[in-house]
Amino acid sequence: FTILPVRGLSKAPATDRTTFREDVIRGLTGTPKRLDSKYFYDAVGDKLFQDIMQLPEYYLTGCELEILSGQTREIIHAIQAHTGDFDLVELGAGDATKTRFLLRDLLDEGVDFTYFPIDISTNVIRSLEEYLPAELPALRYKGLNGEYFEMLRAAGALSRKHKVVLLMGANIGNFHPAEALQFCQAIREQLQPGDLLLIGFDLKKDPRVILEAYNDRQGVTKAFNLNLLTRINRELGADFHLDDFEHFPTYDPLSGSCKSYLFSKRAHQVHIGKTVIDFEDNEPVYMEISQKYSLQDAEQMALAAGFKPLVAFQDSRGWFADCLWGV
Numbered sequence: 001f002t003i004l005p006v007r008g009l010s011k012a013p014a015t016d017r018t019t020f021r022e023d024v025i026r027g028l029t030g031t032p033k034r035l036d037s038k039y040f041y042d043a044v045g046d047k048l049f050q051d052i053m054q055l056p057e058y059y060l061t062g063c064e065l066e067i068l069s070g071q072t073r074e075i076i077h078a079i080q081a082h083t084g085d086f087d088l089v090e091l092g093a094g095d096a097t098k099t100r101f102l103l104r105d106l107l108d109e110g111v112d113f114t115y116f117p118i119d120i121s122t123n124v125i126r127s128l129e130e131y132l133p134a135e136l137p138a139l140r141y142k143g144l145n146g147e148y149f150e151m152l153r154a155a156g157a158l159s160r161k162h163k164v165v166l167l168m169g170a171n172i173g174n175f176h177p178a179e180a181l182q183f184c185q186a187i188r189e190q191l192q193p194g195d196l197l198l199i200g201f202d203l204k205k206d207p208r209v210i211l212e213a214y215n216d217r218q219g220v221t222k223a224f225n226l227n228l229l230t231r232i233n234r235e236l237g238a239d240f241h242l243d244d245f246e247h248f249p250t251y252d253p254l255s256g257s258c259k260s261y262l263f264s265k266r267a268h269q270v271h272i273g274k275t276v277i278d279f280e281d282n283e284p285v286y287m288e289i290s291q292k293y294s295l296q297d298a299e300q301m302a303l304a305a306g307f308k309p310l311v312a313f314q315d316s317r318g319w320f321a322d323c324l325w326g327v
């Protein structure tokens with residue numbers, strides 16, 4: 001297998017640009033103003049997110065790496081205890097840094113499987129294509145470039161085995177809890193008895209630790225948020241001045257909601273093509289949610305979505321959990 005975007009299943013670029021414009025204008029003309037964090041990930045955004053993952057404040061990467069590098073055998077044995085022959089399908093594979101531990105140990109244990117990394121970013125799928133064969137020559141894989149559910153269906157059509165679906169890196173946190181539940185229900189609908197989901201949750205912890213992870217000293221997270229304005233300038237012909245906006249992350253320890261905003265530092269107007277957007281002084285634009293959960297919250301979500309919670313693998317500080325759910 002080689003990694004190639006599945007053309008025809010992913011959206012055509014022209015439609016993407018139209019949808020992007022509609023979403024941005026709807027978001028910035030609504031009250032309160034908002035932008036969708038799924039648009040963070042252009043080529044620069046992908047790179048900035050890679051940089052975020054290396055930041056000392058962004059503990060999430062280290063926690064999940066600790067789980068996947070230190071408990072790989074336990075994870076594999078738990079998977080094998082709850083399913084038969086399986087293929088691995090990863091939603092939002094990214095650079096698969098953490099998944100590589102799992103892939104390597106599965107190969108070492110002689111497990112016969114195919115890896116289907118799915119990602120919305122063409123860049124991500126292309127770079128996986130470069131290093132996966134070099135690093136894991138024995139690995140069978142097929143990269144799928146497009147929306148999660150379309151690609152999950154595509155993976156289902158290509159596989160005759162049970163599916164072990166991976167949703168790592170706290171990606172579920174970028175949905176509001178009600179949407180996260182719907183998302184898990186939608187995954188569940190595509191799975192059969194004997195299939196499994198391994199899903200990462202960033203757990204509630206010292207609120208200061210969480211807030212710092214989204215407010216790093218080097219300002220990479222700020223640049224990551226502002227980059228969406230640069231993308232809108234470039235792709236939609238807008239005239240945002242980045243200096244007019246400030247990055248403002250918040251964390252509510254009661255609800256576990258970590259939300260990021262950009263706020264306008266002065267009253268001014270921005271043009272997106274022919275559309276004029278009025279910003280008031282200090283007006284916030286809601287950019288992203290990174291929801292934090294307790295283990296009980298995660299378990300409740302599993303049950304509400306129709307899964308059976310099986311095992312939760314945690315790092316030594318109990319800051320992060322990769323939870324195995326069965327069907």
Ligand code: AVI
Nearest residue numbers: 052169170171173174221290
């Ligand atoms: C991709 N996602 C899990 C990251 C998060 O922690 O919510 C995105 C991110 N946003 C700012 N820093 C990292």
